[in-house]
Amino acid sequence: xxxxxxxxxxxxxxxxxxxxxxxxxxxxxxxxxxxxxxxxxxxxxxxxxxxxxxxxxxxxxxxxxxxxxxxxxxxxxxxxxxxxxxxxxxxxxxxxxxxxxxxxxxxxxxxxxxxxxxxxxxxxxxxxxxxxxxxxxxxxxxxxxxxxxxxxxxxxxxxxxxxxxxxxxxxxxxxxxxxxxxxxxxxxxxxxxxxxxxxxxxxxxxxxxxxxxxxxxxxxxxxxxxxxxxxxxxxxxxxxxxxxxxxxxxxxxxxxxxxxxxxxxxxxxxxxxxxxxxxxxxxxxxxxxxxxxxxxxxxxxxxxxxxxxxxxxxxxxxxxxxxxxxxxxxxxxxxxxxxxxxxxxxxxxxxxxxxxxxxxxxxxxxxxxxxxxxxxxxxxxxxxxxxxxxxxxxxxxxxxxxxxxxxxxxxxxxxxxxxxxxxxxxxxxxxxxxxxxxxxxxxxxxxxxxxxxxxxxxxxxxxxxxxxxxxxxxxxxxxxxxxxxxxxxxxxxxxxxxxxxxxxxxxxxxxxxxxxxxxxxxxxxxxxxxxxxxxxxxxxxxxxxxxxxxxxxxxxxxxx
Amino acid sequence: xxxxxxxxxxxxxxxxxxxxxxxxxxxxxxxxxxxxxxxxxxxxxxxxxxxxxxxxxxxxxxxxxxxxxxxxxxxxxxxxxxxxxxxxxxxxxxxxxxxxxxxxxxxxxxxxxxxxxxxxxxxxxxxxxxxxxxxxxxxx
Numbered sequence: 001x002x003x004x005x006x007x008x009x010x011x012x013x014x015x016x017x018x019x020x021x022x023x024x025x026x027x028x029x030x031x032x033x034x035x036x037x038x039x040x041x042x043x044x045x046x047x048x049x050x051x052x053x054x055x056x057x058x059x060x061x062x063x064x065x066x067x068x069x070x071x072x073x074x075x076x077x078x079x080x081x082x083x084x085x086x087x088x089x090x091x092x093x094x095x096x097x098x099x100x101x102x103x104x105x106x107x108x109x110x111x112x113x114x115x116x117x118x119x120x121x122x123x124x125x126x127x128x129x130x131x132x133x134x135x136x137x138x139x140x141x142x143x144x145x146x147x148x149x150x151x152x153x154x155x156x157x158x159x160x161x162x163x164x165x166x167x168x169x170x171x172x173x174x175x176x177x178x179x180x181x182x183x184x185x186x187x188x189x190x191x192x193x194x195x196x197x198x199x200x201x202x203x204x205x206x207x208x209x210x211x212x213x214x215x216x217x218x219x220x221x222x223x224x225x226x227x228x229x230x231x232x233x234x235x236x237x238x239x240x241x242x243x244x245x246x247x248x249x250x251x252x253x254x255x256x257x258x259x260x261x262x263x264x265x266x267x268x269x270x271x272x273x274x275x276x277x278x279x280x281x282x283x284x285x286x287x288x289x290x291x292x293x294x295x296x297x298x299x300x301x302x303x304x305x306x307x308x309x310x311x312x313x314x315x316x317x318x319x320x321x322x323x324x325x326x327x328x329x330x331x332x333x334x335x336x337x338x339x340x341x342x343x344x345x346x347x348x349x350x351x352x353x354x355x356x357x358x359x360x361x362x363x364x365x366x367x368x369x370x371x372x373x374x375x376x377x378x379x380x381x382x383x384x385x386x387x388x389x390x391x392x393x394x395x396x397x398x399x400x401x402x403x404x405x406x407x408x409x410x411x412x413x414x415x416x417x418x419x420x421x422x423x424x425x426x427x428x429x430x431x432x433x434x435x436x437x438x439x440x441x442x443x444x445x446x447x448x449x450x451x452x453x454x455x456x457x458x459x460x461x462x463x464x465x466x467x468x469x470x471x472x473x474x475x476x477x478x479x480x481x482x483x484x485x486x487x488x489x490x491x492x493x494x495x496x497x498x499x500x501x502x503x504x505x506x507x508x509x510x511x512x513x514x515x516x517x518x519x520x521x522x523x524x525x526x527x528x529x530x531x532x533x534x535x536x537x538x539x540x541x542x543x544x545x546x547x548x549x550x551x552x553x554x555x556x557x558x559x560x
Numbered sequence: 561x562x563x564x565x566x567x568x569x570x571x572x573x574x575x576x577x578x579x580x581x582x583x584x585x586x587x588x589x590x591x592x593x594x595x596x597x598x599x600x601x602x603x604x605x606x607x608x609x610x611x612x613x614x615x616x617x618x619x620x621x622x623x624x625x626x627x628x629x630x631x632x633x634x635x636x637x638x639x640x641x642x643x644x645x646x647x648x649x650x651x652x653x654x655x656x657x658x659x660x661x662x663x664x665x666x667x668x669x670x671x672x673x674x675x676x677x678x679x680x681x682x683x684x685x686x687x688x689x690x691x692x693x694x695x696x697x698x699x700x
Contacts, residue, residue, distance in 0.1 A: 027630060027660070036659030039631055043667045046634040 072165035078125040111137035195240040199518030202540035242380040252294035277316035291412035304381040312353025322348040343414035350407040356400040433547035437484035469495040490517035566625040577605035591624040600635035619650035653687035
């Protein structure tokens with residue numbers, strides 16, 4: 001037997017060698033080198049266990065990270081292309097169990113269109129070159145295809161590679177939707193600009209034709225020709241109106257309304273429009289939230305969707321109009337362009353018609369896109385719906401299957417206020433639209449100014465015509481209080497009608513003002529919403545509209 | 561209780577902690593550890609005492625007497641490289657007077673690599689001299 005303290009130290013070492021790291025040697029009170037060895041061994045064991053625990057925790061973290069990562073992670077044999085190990089996301093897509101993918105060549109899951117790209121990736125890895133974002137189309141275990149980016153780095157022996165697959169299918173779809181939205185925005189701006197110029201032209205065409213028509217006896221060939229011109233002009237005005245709606249530049253008077261009331265009001269008209277071969281079903285949520293929208297525009301949406309549905313059901317079918325309260329959450333917003341999360345009042349219009357292919361659905365809201373025969377549709381119906389919904393801060397979505405029908409869902413932001421009374425139709429116009437008052441007419445389009453002055457002059461008014469804000473102010477000052485009303489275009493070259501009206505009202509606070517425009521402008525119209533208590537005349541106008549507006553404004557009690 | 565090498569001067573403010581006593585003498589914080597088996601809580605108590613002596617933001621030059629210590633847990637030693645101690649200690653000298661304390665102090669230094677200068681000394685005088693030599697660098 002040797003020194004018992006040395007024997008104890010040897011025993012401790014043997015235990016450690018056998019894996020018993022929990023054992024601790026005891027020191028004597030001598031505080032000598034042997035005690036120091038025991039203390040050192042004890043601390044080594046402590047530190048080893050501490051580091052071992054940390055390593056295990058770190059490895060567990062890495063294993064969890066590998067298993068639970070939302071991207072597909074796997075290792076690959078770069079010679080055979082076989083998957084050696086796969087994480088949860090990979091199994092979810094290409095499993096569902098490990099034997100379905102582990103040991104299997106990844107090329108079995110790669111779409112044939114991507115085989116060359118995949119083989120190129122393997123070749124690079126065998127040469128020790130990292131692969132960065134190679135785009136592949138793969139087939140999931142459920143048979144669906146998706147696009148993903150493969151990135152991989154081979155080990156030092158160029159035998160195995162650590163790989164990631166990032167699914168970009170949703171991203172691609174969002175990208176396409178975003179591009180489509182940008183295209184719609186650009187087309188909308190273009191359409192709005194064209195509509196503005198057209199409205200001025202149509203005002204001139206319409207009113208001069210009306211003037212000439214008045215001087216021609218009814219029943220003559222010339223009268224019929226002129227009536228045809230007027231009819232064409234009216235249709236052109238409808239078209240520009242739809243273009244403005246699409247481009248979100250239509251002047252609107254939104255109110256807090258409940259969709260059910262609007263649907264009920266439009267229902268009878270829809271029944272006439274659709275015909276007896278189409279049943280209309282209403283599924284209305286009785287406690288549907290209110291929303292802020294222009295009633296006329298909402299009716300336009302319903303009519304456009306109903307007409308579309310009718311055309312998709314030539315042999316009859318069923319149109320269902322549904323309202324409901326819907327909360328659009330983060331998940332929905334993430335997968336839909338330009339959607340804000342929150343509460344929405346939803347209108348769904350569904351039909352049992354022919355349905356649309358995905359390609360048609362993708363272009364359905366484009367202006368002038370139509371699947372109808374030439375001459376049967378303008379291609380502006382759905383574009384108009386799109387513009388109106390967007391102007392109201394809402395979102396429109398289509399679901400359609402060929403042969404099964406279509407569903408249009410419109411989400412309008414919840415107003416959170418009680419519904420206002422529905423706007424009544426315009427009050428009856430004054431019988432006598434003539435007058436003798438003095439009208440200051442400010443319009444920078446020469447032809448519109450001329451026809452405006454002509455119509456007003458023919459109706460007995462004294463007209464002071466101005467082509468600029470400066471000229472209008474000068475004329476107003478020269479007339480020293482004899483001007484009874486200002487009729488002004490909103491959009492002028494160097495100023496706005498609103499600024500001129502403000503300037504004149506310094507001297508004549510009660511001066512009635514009628515604003516006139518072919519499209520929205522932010523001086524009195526904010527994102528298309530008209531200010532309260534503003535008299536507005538939309539271009540293109542006909543003589544009766546102009547005279548009615550003038551008379552109504554002049555006869556209004558200033559105190560009202 | 562264990563026999564200490566360091567003893568505070570009569571005028572020094574001594575803070576008693578669960579791990580031993582600490583006091584300030586001539587710009588150096590002295591730490592007399594009076595437990596045989598040093599655990600994490602002892603080291604934390606001592607660190608609080610040092611912080612109380614040097615104030616909220618200053619770093620201490622620390623002279624530690626480990627003479628009575630017979631073992632130190634891994635947690636206690638790992639604390640030496642913690643962020644808390646890194647902010648508190650500018651440099652540390654250990655006074656080790658036996659093979660056991662030399663091993664313990666060596667484990668402090670070699671395994672956990674404190675993020676400040678550390679040296680082992682056989683007595684307090686050379687330890688103090690080394691720390692004093694670092695003062696210009698500390699105050700620079």
